[in-house]
Amino acid sequence: MAGVTISRAAAAAMLDAAAAAMPSEACGLLLGAGDRIERATIAANVASDRARRFEIDPAHLFAAHRAARGGGGTILGYWHSHPSGLAEPSATDAAMADPDGRIWAIVAGRGIRWFRAVPHGALHGRFDPIEAVFDPD
Incomplete structure (x- = not known):
């Protein structure tokens, strides 16, 4: 199970944004290099039913791609919250x-679980759980 390293600031940003968005789902991007997440962005959730789904604002996603081309952090993945559910992917997440x-x-x-989107994953045929450790800084 290949894992990731995450900055404490990125984890705190995700937890704080999820709490502030209640009862809606919060979402954003995971930025960094290799398997090191340096920053978690907070994006507007533009889904029609924000209490049950998330959709990252396309303008936020495009801006992150532009920044990455200019030397900013690479988009390593995505994060979102399950305000009334478990910290594991749903069938809807797998379909997306x-x-x-x-x-x-x-x-x-106040918990975060980590997954990698892969073909034939253990969860819903799409996700494998991975471990995350905090950056020692």
Whole structure:
């Protein structure tokens, strides 16, 4: 199970945004290099039913791609919250995810669980759980 390293600031940003968005789902991007998440962005959730689904604002996603081309952090994956559910991917998450190896982090309560979107994953045929450790800084 290949894992990731995450900055404490990125994890705190996700937890804080999820709490502030209640009862809606919060969402954003995971930026960094290699398997090190340096920053979690907070994006507007533009889904029609924000209490049960998430959709990252396309303008936020495009801006992150532009920034990455200019030397900013690479988009390593995505995060979102499950305000009234478990910190694990749903069947809807699996249907939305490309099996591209990107990281998916799911926040529920004050916890975060980590997954990689892969073909034939253990969860819903799309996700494998991975471990995350905090950056020692």
